[in-house]
Each structure stands twice: as structure tokens, then as C-alpha cells.
Amino acid sequence: MxxxxxxxxxxxxxxxxxxTAADPAKVIAAHLPPLPKGRTIVIGAGKGAAQMAKALENHWEGPLSGVVVTRYGFGVACSRIEVLEASHPVPDEAGLFASRRLFKAVSNLTADDLVIALISGGGSALLPAPPEGMSLADEIAVNTALLSSGAPISAMNAVRKHLSTIKGGRLAAAAYPARVVSLIVSDIPGDDPALVASGPTVPDNISRHDALRAVERHRLLLPPMAMRHLESEEATAPHPDDPRFAGNEVHIIESAxxxxxxxxxxxxxxxxxxxxxxxxxxxxxxxxxxxxxxxxxxxxxxxxxxxxxxxxxxxxxxxxxxxxxxxxxxxxxxxxxxxxxxxxxxxxxxxxxxxxxxxxxxxxxxxxxxxxxxxxxxxxxxxxxxxxxxxxxxxxxxxxxxxxxxxxxxxxxxxxxxxxxx
Missing domain, CATH: 3.40.1480.10 (MOFRL domain)
Incomplete structure (x- = not known):
């Protein structure tokens, strides 16, 4: 022995x-899209977002700008991409600021522009964006209930994306008519890209009714305003067949x-x-x-x-x-x-x-x-x-x-x- x-x-x-096998610096170059006619905007969220941004900067031959958010202590210095830090696993005000900055980065784009989204696990907590009527405290309470419930990641993300204005493909929808290419480091069993970080740039067919069933199945005690929102049509997330997603691409670049x-x-x-x-x-x-x-x-x-x-x-x-x-x-x-x-x-x-x-x-x-x-x-x-x-x-x-x-x-x-x- x-x-x-x-x-x-x-x-x-x-x-x-x-x-080492999951190091973004080793794999990201093989998945980069061609340079666009217009601008290149980088957005990202997750525990690996800063390292992904650094790797992208090292391999991208044209101009670019953008912003990514990662967990406190996980940032690295980038020269052209702004790196923000926020709280994980419990959201905070810095995460709210980061969500607003990502939305601002993809506003007023054209069909000639390209958005490269760098997504990795942890992005759900790093991108709090509660809908109208819900507060950050409500989103924190939702997150706490989910983390202590023992629910699988698919159930947690079904709830998260319907109690958010940024998850479930909504960030990609905000970038329309620009094309969005999502490069994803998957931390999800089965590697469903829509579940990584609750899919800010990747929609899926999970409905708010699925989210309500998850709440009931796992006996989740959510704030009253969260339940009220889930029970309303306003919680409905974009569907994958929405024309705003027609030209987008999704690539899993690393997995377990x-x-x-x-x-x-x-x-x-x-x-x-x-x-x-x-x-x-x-x-x-x-x-x-x-x-x-x-x-x-x-x-x-x-x-x-x-x-x-x-x-x-x-x-x-x-x-x-x-x-x-x-x-x-x-x-x-x-x-x-x-x-x-x-x-x-x-x-x-x-x-x-x-x-x-x-x-x-x-x-x-x-x-x-x-x-x-x-x-x-x-x-x-x-x-x-x-x-x-x-x-x-x-x-x-x-x-x-x-x-x-x-x-x-x-x-x-x-x-x-x-x-x-x-």
C-alpha cells in the first residue's frame, strides 16, 4: 500500500x-466565430467567466469590448473586457449591478454586430435580476430555499429562470438583432446548455407550470411575491423557436x-x-x-x-x-x-x-x-x-x-x- x-x-x-483539461485557455480558440462586419461585444457570467474572457482576449484578432461577472476572488486582469465580481452562492447588490451592466452592453446593437457569451456554472447567483414586484431580498430567499431543498439542478433552474428578467434566454433576446454565440463550460449532468447558469442566453421549453410543479414537489417555501409572479403569465420565458434566437449558436466547450x-x-x-x-x-x-x-x-x-x-x-x-x-x-x-x-x-x-x-x-x-x-x-x-x-x-x-x-x-x-x- x-x-x-x-x-x-x-x-x-x-x-x-x-x-487542466477544462482550462478555457486550451480550448476556446477552436470555438471562436468569424469576425463580424460590425462590433464584437463580450458578455459572461460564472465562476470561470474571467478566465474565459482572458483566453478570448488572447485569441481574438479584431476589436472587442464587453463585461463579465464572476465570484469574489475569481477575477483576473483583462485589458479590453471589464471583469466584475459579485457574491456566490447568495446574490448581492454587486450582482444586481452586474446584471444591469450586461444588459447595457447588449443594448442598441445591429444585425452586423456579434455577441460572444461566456457562460459557466455559478452564473445563476451572480446574475440576480428580479422581476417587477420582487426585491433582491426575495431573490435571496428563493435562492436559499432552493439550495437547502435537495432539489436537482433541473428543478432549481426551472424556478430560477421564471423568477428572473435575465435568465431563460432573456439576455440573448435583449441583444437582438445581433447574433449571439454562447461558449459554455458545463457543470450540468447531461450538459444541457440551457441549464448552465439558468441559461441567460439559451432558452428552453421548460414552462412556468413546470416551475410551479417543482415548487410543489420539493415543498419549497418561497416569498409571496415570488409565488404571485410564478402564477402569472408575466413569468413566461421566451421559447427556443422565438425568431430572436434564429441565428444564434451554442457550443459546449468543456464538460465533466x-x-x-x-x-x-x-x-x-x-x-x-x-x-x-x-x-x-x-x-x-x-x-x-x-x-x-x-x-x-x-x-x-x-x-x-x-x-x-x-x-x-x-x-x-x-x-x-x-x-x-x-x-x-x-x-x-x-x-x-x-x-x-x-x-x-x-x-x-x-x-x-x-x-x-x-x-x-x-x-x-x-x-x-x-x-x-x-x-x-x-x-x-x-x-x-x-x-x-x-x-x-x-x-x-x-x-x-x-x-x-x-x-x-x-x-x-x-x-x-x-x-x-x-
Whole structure:
């Protein structure tokens, strides 16, 4: 068996390979449209928006201008594109200002102009734009209810886009008659471009009635003004067949599958076989952990369905239904649940982290766990199950020095999980 430090170095190398494969600087040039007759305007939102803007500036041969918004601390210096920062995952006034700036950037354009939209995960929170009658406080309350509900991303975005004046294709509609080319780094299981950042430039056929059904199904407690708006025709979002979208293009330039395959290649380069379980796993983080743990133990005990040594990789977006008041994101919650199931299994170790470098609202991307995690927590007078019950996974891994904190990565292709069975 590898010493603990070497295991972590190996798992970290896989995360690094996954993130490198999703670096906008490496892929954006292949997806750029031809120069237009008129102006080129750049807009963007998401945790990777600033890095995408920098990469675009480096490869665009003509004049351009524009504005993008990213999370606080995720900005990079650009020479021609303005980079704004706002709050994530809870919207703030800076996000309201950013939404207004993006609308202003695409106003008064002509059919000869081109809009390049740089969209990545996180854009929903970064672009608050409540409809008339709703306040920023209402939008924050909606966002808080969604994040604590355990609802899948498709349900959350169905609600978000119908309680917004910028999401659901509305920003692209505002740019008409200019053509809009959307370059998207997908953090969505299945890579539906309309779901990334709630699709500010990409409409879909999800209706406000779908949003109301999601509210009922997931028992969401939304502010009265939000419910009133959802129940009105004013909440209806543009449809994909709207003629304002006829000349637009949408390109997924990076996704979880590409990153997972890069991590698998890195593992094989280091002499360990790798398998990608799925790039689209959804569900409660602690429940998904049970499935992963059962599979790892099966491999450890019976060499099936994969022969060890092997590293099993997966991606997607799990959720957390909040019942406690602790700290931590979905990746650390996954790992704490996994660690409880793996207790006493010395030959299994794992990493789970968000590829944007931030898990939830803390400054770590995720953490490490193995068959000794629960025992080491107990040695520090920490009850793993009690912390899991309180949604306090961050405190668990902080107590034993197992948080993983690479800092902002400049991209976002959602969760990355790797389990090594030696």
C-alpha cells in the first residue's frame, strides 16, 4: 500500500489533470466565430467567466469590448473586457449591478454586430435580476430555499429562470438583432446548455407550470411575491423557436466527461487502472456516498466488478437537504458519509472536490477520506455521525487536517470524485 502522503499526492494529481483539461485557455480558440462586419461585444457570467474572457482576449484578432461577472476572488486582469465580481452562492447588490451592466452592453446593437457569451456554472447567483414586484431580498430567499431543498439542478433552474428578467434566454433576446454565440463550460449532468447558469442566453421549453410543479414537489417555501409572479403569465420565458434566437449558436466547450477521461489517463500513466463510473450522478450526497462505498468495498474484497488496484472516477452534481446548521458543501458531505461506510477499510482512499475550487460557501474545494477517517476523528473527540447529521462535514475534516484547498481554478465542470482501491 502507498503511504498516506503518496495516496493524497496521487489523488491530487487526478484532480489537477481534470481541472487542466477544462482550462478555457486550451480550448476556446477552436470555438471562436468569424469576425463580424460590425462590433464584437463580450458578455459572461460564472465562476470561470474571467478566465474565459482572458483566453478570448488572447485569441481574438479584431476589436472587442464587453463585461463579465464572476465570484469574489475569481477575477483576473483583462485589458479590453471589464471583469466584475459579485457574491456566490447568495446574490448581492454587486450582482444586481452586474446584471444591469450586461444588459447595457447588449443594448442598441445591429444585425452586423456579434455577441460572444461566456457562460459557466455559478452564473445563476451572480446574475440576480428580479422581476417587477420582487426585491433582491426575495431573490435571496428563493435562492436559499432552493439550495437547502435537495432539489436537482433541473428543478432549481426551472424556478430560477421564471423568477428572473435575465435568465431563460432573456439576455440573448435583449441583444437582438445581433447574433449571439454562447461558449459554455458545463457543470450540468447531461450538459444541457440551457441549464448552465439558468441559461441567460439559451432558452428552453421548460414552462412556468413546470416551475410551479417543482415548487410543489420539493415543498419549497418561497416569498409571496415570488409565488404571485410564478402564477402569472408575466413569468413566461421566451421559447427556443422565438425568431430572436434564429441565428444564434451554442457550443459546449468543456464538460465533466472530458475532465474525467483526462484524470483516467493520468491514473493509467501512473500505473493504476481507472474506470469512469458516470459524469452525470445526481442525488443526495450522503446517499450517493453509500453507493460508492459499497462498490469500493466489493472491489476490495472480491476484485469485482473491477480488479484492484483501480481508481474509480465519477462526476455530476449531488445535492444536500439541509436539516442542520453546520458548515460544508456537497463534496465534504459525500466524503463524511463515505468515510463512515469505509470505517476499518485500510486499502480504500478517496477525494471529492468541486472543480471550481470551492465547495459550498467555505474556502475548500472538498476533502480527503479513507478507512481511518472515522477513527482519527474519534481520537480527536469528534463524532463523525453527529457532524454528518448536523450537515457539519467541514468541521469534521478541518479537525483532522483533511480539507483540500487548491484555491480558485478558473473553470467549473462540477464535482470530481476519485476512489482508489489498492
Amino acid at each position: 502507498l503511504p498516506p502522503d503518496e495516496r493524497r499526492a496521487f489523488l491530487t494529481s487526478l484532480f489537477d489533470a481534470a481541472v 466527461r472530458v475532465s474525467l477521461e483526462a484524470a483516467a489517463a493520468e491514473a493509467r500513466r501512473r500505473g493504476i487502472e481507472a474506470v469512469v463510473l458516470s459524469d452525470a450522478i445526481q442525488g443526495e450526497a450522503r446517499e450517493i456516498a453509500h453507493m460508492h462505498a459499497a462498490l469500493a468495498i466489493e472491489v476490495a474484497k472480491r476484485d469485482a466488478p473491477f480488479r484492484k488496484p483501480v481508481v474509480m472516477l465519477s462526476g455530476g452534481e449531488t445535492t444536500v437537504s439541509l436539516t442542520g446548521h453546520g458548515k460544508g458543501g456537497r463534496n465534504s458531505e459525500f466524503l463524511l458519509s463515505l468515510a463512515i461506510d469505509l470505517d476499518g477499510q485500510p486499502d480504500i482512499s478517496a477525494i471529492a472536490a468541486d472543480t471550481d475550487g470551492i465547495d459550498g460557501s467555505q474556502d475548500n474545494a472538498g476533502a480527503f477520506a479513507d478507512g481511518t477517517t472515522v477513527a482519527r476523528l474519534a481520537a480527536n473527540s469528534v463524532d463523525a455521525r453527529a457532524l454528518l447529521d448536523g450537515n457539519d462535514s467541514w468541521s469534521a475534516f478541518f479537525a483532522i487536517g483533511d480539507l483540500f484547498s487548491p484555491g480558485p481554478t478558473g473553470t467549473n465542470v462540477n464535482d470530481f470524485r476519485a476512489m482508489l482501491v489498492e
